[in-house]
Amino acid sequence: MKAYLTRRYLFSASHRLHRNGMPEEWNREIYGKCNNPHGHGHNYHLEVTVSGPVDSRTGMVCNLVDLDGFVRSEILERFGLQNLNTLPEFASEVPTTENLCVAIYEILRRGFTKAHLEKVRMEETMMNSFAYAGGAEIRE
Amino acid sequence: MVYLTRKAEFAASHYYHNPEFTPEQNRAIFGKCNNPNGHGHNYTLEVTVKGNVDPKSGFVVDLKKLKDVMNREVLDAMDHRFLNKEVPEFFTQIPTTENLAIAIWQRLAPKLNAARLHRVRVYETPDLFVDFYGEA
Numbered sequence: 118m119k120a121y122l123t124r125r126y127l128f129s130a131s132h133r134l135h136r137n138g139m140p141e142e143w144n145r146e147i148y149g150k151c152n153n154p155h156g157h158g159h160n161y162h163l164e165v166t167v168s169g170p171v172d173s174r175t176g177m178v179c180n181l182v183d184l185d186g187f188v189r190s191e192i193l194e195r196f197g198l199q200n201l202n203t204l205p206e207f208a209s210e211v212p213t214t215e216n217l218c219v220a221i222y223e224i225l226r227r228g229f230t231k232a233h234l235e236k237v238r239m240e241e242t243m244m245n246s247f248a249y250a251g252g253a254e255i256r257e
Numbered sequence: 258m259v260y261l262t263r264k265a266e267f268a269a270s271h272y273y274h275n276p277e278f279t280p281e282q283n284r285a286i287f288g289k290c291n292n293p294n295g296h297g298h299n300y301t302l303e304v305t306v307k308g309n310v311d312p313k314s315g316f317v318v319d320l321k322k323l324k325d326v327m328n329r330e331v332l333d334a335m336d337h338r339f340l341n342k343e344v345p346e347f348f349t350q351i352p353t354t355e356n357l358a359i360a361i362w363q364r365l366a367p368k369l370n371a372a373r374l375h376r377v378r379v380y381e382t383p384d385l386f387v388d389f390y391g392e393a
């Protein structure tokens with residue numbers, strides 16, 4: 118029996134949306150308030166969905182201790198309470214929540230082997246959210 | 258095709274234990290959830306059905322009937338119960354959220370007439386939920 122397990126996490130970080138190499142006016146026009154040179158922050162809600170057969174001995178898709186441990190050490194400690202613009206992931210990418218979603222998906226895809234990664238969904242505020250499944254269609 | 262979701266809440270207790278494992282293995286795999294006295298959650302259940310909108314009634318499904326089936330098949334059996342000891346599916350299976358979603362699907366699927374069951378989502382806490390789509 119295939120089931121999908123979703124865990125939610127919370128971290129806070131700051132960012133500034135700015136494309137290096139483009140004129141100041143272009144950045145101000147595209148990114149608006151998000152282009153403020155001093156940056157601003159969000160409380161990001163992260164949702165990680167993994168899938169797989171439910172193990173008949175444990176009743177689990179994967180042990181949450183393993184998922185929580187991986188997310189804590191590889192994602193929350195890397196991005197939490199940081200200025201995203203200063204991190205290597207965003208040396209050449211603008212730290213939009215779209216790009217953050219893709220970066221987190223790739224960290225999980227490469228490093229988390231205990232279950233199949235289905236998708237990563239992020240809420241930047243209560244009013245907007247982003248989801249990435251490695252290019253696959255997302256089933257809501 | 259229109260999708261309709263109905264929510265319900267129930268409170269239940271459970272613990273995780275596999276009699277085939279040694280006590281040490283049970284503690285290592287299930288951690289605090291292995292406490293045989295159990296612990297509880299406020300579960301939120303979301304049942305999503307799909308179907309065509311009936312041109313006469315404008316309904317995908319009669320919500321009253323869906324609510325009655327959810328109450329009879331799930332809430333009456335599981336609300337304010339110790340899942341391991343009072344719900345037959347969990348005499349032999351571990352009442353993880355995964356198995357709970359599967360058991361609820363299997364209880365509801367044969368009882369829904371006009372609409373087809375699309376998804377069963379069970380929230381164990383606001384930060385943890387399982388989706389089951391009836392896939393083998």
